[in-house]
Amino acid sequence: MKRTGYIDVARGISIVLVVMGHESGYFGSIPSASFHSMVSSTRLPLFFFLSGLFLMGDTSSCTHLRKRTKTILLPYLITLTAVWFLGKMWPLSANYDLVAIAYGAGNLLGWPWSPCWFLPHLWLASVLTHPAANTGVFRSASQLRRYVYCAAIAGAGVIVMGIRWTDVIPGFYFFTRNGLPLGLDLVLFTSAYMLLGAGLKARVLSLEPNIRLLMATAFICMVVISLFPGGGLDLNQRTILMPAATLALSLAGIYWVLGLAWLIDHEWSWAAEGARLIGQNSLYILMFHGYVYDSMMLSMDGMSYVYQKALASTSCILIPTGAGYVGKRMASWVHSG
Numbered sequence: 001m002k003r004t005g006y007i008d009v010a011r012g013i014s015i016v017l018v019v020m021g022h023e024s025g026y027f028g029s030i031p032s033a034s035f036h037s038m039v040s041s042t043r044l045p046l047f048f049f050l051s052g053l054f055l056m057g058d059t060s061s062c063t064h065l066r067k068r069t070k071t072i073l074l075p076y077l078i079t080l081t082a083v084w085f086l087g088k089m090w091p092l093s094a095n096y097d098l099v100a101i102a103y104g105a106g107n108l109l110g111w112p113w114s115p116c117w118f119l120p121h122l123w124l125a126s127v128l129t130h131p132a133a134n135t136g137v138f139r140s141a142s143q144l145r146r147y148v149y150c151a152a153i154a155g156a157g158v159i160v161m162g163i164r165w166t167d168v169i170p171g172f173y174f175f176t177r178n179g180l181p182l183g184l185d186l187v188l189f190t191s192a193y194m195l196l197g198a199g200l201k202a203r204v205l206s207l208e209p210n211i212r213l214l215m216a217t218a219f220i221c222m223v224v225i226s227l228f229p230g231g232g233l234d235l236n237q238r239t240i241l242m243p244a245a246t247l248a249l250s251l252a253g254i255y256w257v258l259g260l261a262w263l264i265d266h267e268w269s270w271a272a273e274g275a276r277l278i279g280q281n282s283l284y285i286l287m288f289h290g291y292v293y294d295s296m297m298l299s300m301d302g303m304s305y306v307y308q309k310a311l312a313s314t315s316c317i318l319i320p321t322g323a324g325y326v327g328k329r330m331a332s333w334v335h336s337g
Helices: 002-022 024-028 033-052 061-086 098-103 114-133 143-161 173-178 181-199 201-205 211-227 243-267 269-280 282-299 305-336
Strands: 232-234 239-241
Touching: 002 033, 002 243, 002 269, 002 282, 002 305, 033 114, 033 181, 033 211, 033 232, 033 243, 061 098, 061 114, 061 282, 098 181, 114 181, 114 282, 143 181, 143 243, 181 201, 211 243, 232 243, 239 243, 243 269, 269 282, 269 305, 282 305
Parallel strands: none
Antiparallel strands: 232 239
């Protein structure tokens, strides 16, 4: 139970980092470019790493496809289609069409729904990575060889991410700005983190953070950021600055978040419950935090800007979390009844 809870805490930290990155008010007052580099390099790789932890198992690819479609793709399609339909009658800021939903690109969906691009891509990456994680080659490989596989795939992913698709498909400017449908051009890069998570599952679930290693990792991060300033990652925009430094920072950030999550889960029970609840409802937070944030800012127009930002930033996490919790309880009650 503790182990599962600790993973949910890490997922909660991950979605909070994602929200912080989307709300410029969090970072706007922080002058440190190093902090920006660390967070932008960590937040989405961490999500894919955590999603990969349970890829390797006895579940068939067909069963995995059905499960992921039900838990990731259908909520995306139903929610954005409903928002698009209701947006014809109410001001829901649904500045997209059905083509944008099918394409699954953040630039086409537009704010506040652009973060939802992550869901169809997560579905695609998970479905495509599951067979690879369960091949005899990967399952029987030594830990070192698995690291080599993941590094090679990530390197190839960086190359593919930088391709100008108008040069490959002449006349299609659409692809230059939006990437391939469902983020197909990102799959190699993101699947590397999912495979890494799958390969490290046993170690992650039995983790006990090493203080010396955490300190050494922090020192290495400071050195990397000092030598290679300006790194960062934005998958939606297909941007990776200083790839080697960014990859190193992402791995260090993953280890740091796992260590912090373990500490919260084992030492700070008062905070663990809230963090787990946020992690368990990360899907709702991802989909609705932008709309909740904008709505709260608009409703508090005239209030002190500092209070506006504080309340809106808190609400865009707590309201979707509460809605998700209530929805799950009601579904459970209906199912049991």
